Amino acid sequence: MEARIVAWLQRLVQIPSVNPAHAGPTAQTTGEGAMVTVLAQIFGDLDADEIIYDPVLPKRDNIYAIWHGSDSAVALLDVHLDTVGVEQMTIDPFGADVRDGRVYGRGAVDTKASLAVALAVIEAQVRSGAPFEQTIMIACTVDEEELGSGAIALAAWLRMRKLRPQTMIVAEPTECRAVYGHTGLVRLWVHTQGVAVHTSQPDRGVNAIAAMLPVVNAYIAEHQRLQTTTPAALGHGTLTVSLINGGRGMNIVPDACRIGIDRRVVDGESAADVQRQLEALAAHASDGQATFTFVTSAEALYQDPAHPWVAELCLFHGTTPTTAPYGTNAFAYGDIPHCCVVYGPGSIAQAHTEDEWVSVAELNRAAAWYRQWWRVGSEPNA
Ligand SMILES: [Zn+2]
Structure with a gap:
């Protein structure tokens, strides 16, 4: 199987799928379109019972492949197709x-x-002629490295199909550990308006930067307050004022100011509630002057690490469940899957690097788990 996994991985790496947000002159064709075209062919060759295109963005469809099993359980793999840039x-x-x-x-x-890994495991099962027990679904999603719109589309599709997988893996490099939690986030622009006049007579105008100051202070105080609350399983929420723009020239009272804020959301918080709180804080601090532009939000992932399937995965590899400091597509799935973890071969330390690589040993470890997860194959565990 090792040779087949490596051959599949080489074929996939050779198809550029740089997220357009990360494109540059050497990225070649950008976007996931070429990958989707090839995968449709591959899934057909592997006798998938269903191959579904789910439109997400122009020329950027998710593609789903389903192999029907004899029992009603569904095992779902979400694997994102896009990569970061290559410049x-x-x-x-x-x-x-x-x-x-x-x-x-x-x-x-x-x-x-x-x-x-998934293609090699499916291929071995299909070539063996043995039936699938569980229904296996591979969901290839677009745009993970930018806005996660592929994951949002997959969540909507699962709800539309009323499909609740018993088990779900969101693929990311976790060194074959089960990641049961990571924070979510809320990002907003907050704006204040002023009136521009010459700085020789500033009191004739309204200074938008001065109007923003109490909002910045309120957010700094809110971050400090969050650190004094009882921690959730994922720790404390955080709030950072991470960008500020305003003013047009040294001799002009600024007529506009905006700040960008990044709030990390933990389990037990809802991103929508947090967004409302942040807007209320700024509205109060600015006497109702602040206005808002929503940028993005994502729910935290929290899967009970005591779930039997998480325990099975950890026992298989001799590891313990863990949390991740980064976010994943899991932000979108909420309670759709009965059990969901982030899992995959290789280390996040090699992701997005100048010489990205994965070890073949890790690929073999993950393939062994996939065979147990999907109840397929008879090769001894790697
Ligand atoms: Zn990734």
Whole structure:
């Protein structure tokens, strides 16, 4: 199986799928479109019972493949197709070189590795002629590295189909550990308006930067308050005023100011509630002057780590459940899956790097778990 996993991974790495938000001159064709075209062919060759295109963005469809099983359980893998950019790389991003027990290239670990493992495991089962017990669904999603719109579309599709997977993996490099939690976030622009006049007579105008000051102070105080609350399983929420723009010239009273804020959301909080709180705080601090532009929000992931399937995964690899400091597509799925973890071969330390790689040993470990998860194959555990 190892040779097949590596061959699949090389084929996937050789198809550029740079997220357009990360595109540059050497990225070649950007977007996930070429990957989707090839995957439709592959899923057909692997006798998928259903192949579904789910439109998300122009020329950027999610593609889903389903192999029907004999019982009613559904196991769902969400694997994102896009990668970050390649402009800073010191290796051939699409060469897919194999040396020293590693596969190199953009997406090798984040996260074409998981898709290659899944394809090899499905391929072995289909070629063996043995039926599937569970229904297996591979959901290939777009736009994870920017806005997560592929994950939002998948969540909507699952709700529309009334499909609640018993088990779900969101593929990311976790060194084959089960990630049961990560924070969510809320990002907003907050605006204040002023009236521009010459700075020789500033009191004739209204200074938008001065109007923003109490809002900034209120948010700093809110961050400090959050650190004194009882911590959730994922710790404390945080709030950072991370951007500020305002003013037009040294001799003009500023007529506009805006700040960008990033609030990390923990389990037990809802992103929508947090957004309302942030807007109320600014409205109060600015005497109702502040206005808002919503940027993005995502719910935290929190899966009870004592769930039997999480325990089974951890026992299989001899690991313990863990949390992640980064966010994933899991922000979108809420209570749709009965049990959901983030999992995949390779380390996040190699993701987005100038010489991205994944070790073949990690690919084998993940394939062994996939065979147990999907109740397929008979090869001994790697
Ligand atoms: Zn990723």
